[in-house]
Amino acid sequence: MDTTVVVPAYNEGGRIGQTVQRLVREYPVVVVDDGSSDRTGPEARAAGATVIRNPENDGYITALKRGFREASSDIVVTFDADGEHRPEDIERLVRPIKDDRVDVVLGARTTIPRPSERILNRLTQLKVPVTDSGTGLRALRRDLAVDLELETACTCGTFVLEAAAKDARIGEVPIETRSVQKPRGIAWQHGTQLYHVVRHLLPHC
Template identity: 40%
Template sequence: MKISVVLPAKNESGAIAQTIYQIQELNLITEILVVNDGSTDDTKEISVKAGATVISHPYSKGNGAAIKSGARKASGDIIVFMDADGQHSPKDIPRLLAKIEEGYDLVVGARQKGSQASLGRGIANSLYNFLATYMTEHKVEDLTSGFRAVRAEKFKEFLYLLPNGFSYPTTSTMAFFRAGYSVTYVPINAAKRIGQSHINPLKDGVRFFLIIFKIATLFSPLKMFLPISVILFMMATGWYGYTLWEVGRFTNMSALLYTGSIMIFLMGLISEQITALMYKEK
């Protein structure tokens, strides 16, 4: 099988050459594609000199956009995605490919404890994993890891779903689960990145809540909407029982809660049908 490695890179001149050389030393890879996402340093020149094929964006479009550009250009049967900042070790690539050979469609490098960039991001990732495990009913060890090997043909089915920002790992993983493809995890240890992080704590704090809803709507919206609907229905019934006992009538608050419960359930039902259409076989 032909194997392509895609490295999204924005101002990664400090680590990109080392990463490319380490990948080449494996003697397994057919092509190395560096997607230069509007870098203002020497990332492009260094990558070309190191022997990689460079795809350049005229301006920064985002990590997800770089992944999509690389996937469209890749000629391999298997695509390995990894960071260009030195966090991911190319020595782990054979371990991911071994799982692909066993028959899996997506293999994710799951970061172990102590490999998270910060305590806050570690807590956020734990919450992502918990929610994704609830939604899929499969153990999700690392939903947001960008180090992964995937069958190219199946990954390209979902390019239209992937966002241009940093949440492409979340979207692609949930899409594979929804489509019934085989997903597994390989434990890895991520090193400290070389250079400055592109993640903004305030901006990405908002992104956290958006990802929570995206996880739910990508896989099974009804699993998110139904518990809320049931809680509102129970509150309405409890309030109705209280007011019937105290004042002997049905109040507007009970009507509002019952109506909200029904509306949220119907929203979940409609969203479930729309999600099913998104994964319809073309």
């Protein structure tokens, strides 16, 4: 089973090139440039990625879903553009899928940084026993990936809950993350995401 790494990216110029360079040594990489105003797209292409550009900034989920459609492999891996994740963890994520033990594998971080994300995670755990439902490093079967609707504010909690609702087998492996110096805005979307997580938890809602 082959693997494609999907990297949604918005204004990651100066970082995306190094991220792609580390990945393309082992995997085909699809970067979805989500309407960046900097050199994200050209830098990713120069580093060896296939670049798909959205004309406008449509958001992480839209970019993610487009990346799933563009991939032609059996397995897709989602990977953050800023270089926070380690390419050497990917094989550990995809191995349980290749062995037909699970359909989705989450890269579980040692710490979840934002309090709002921790709340969403606790709620998700009421239905799915995972330790990190908001991680950006995931591996899953492509046929499942393209079937996910992901009509939510972000992927925290709901990515896992929707996969579970489709009877996907979900696993986790622990990962380490790299410290990345970049501005981090307040995750305002987590307020709206709380509604979506609760909606997925309640039956017939």
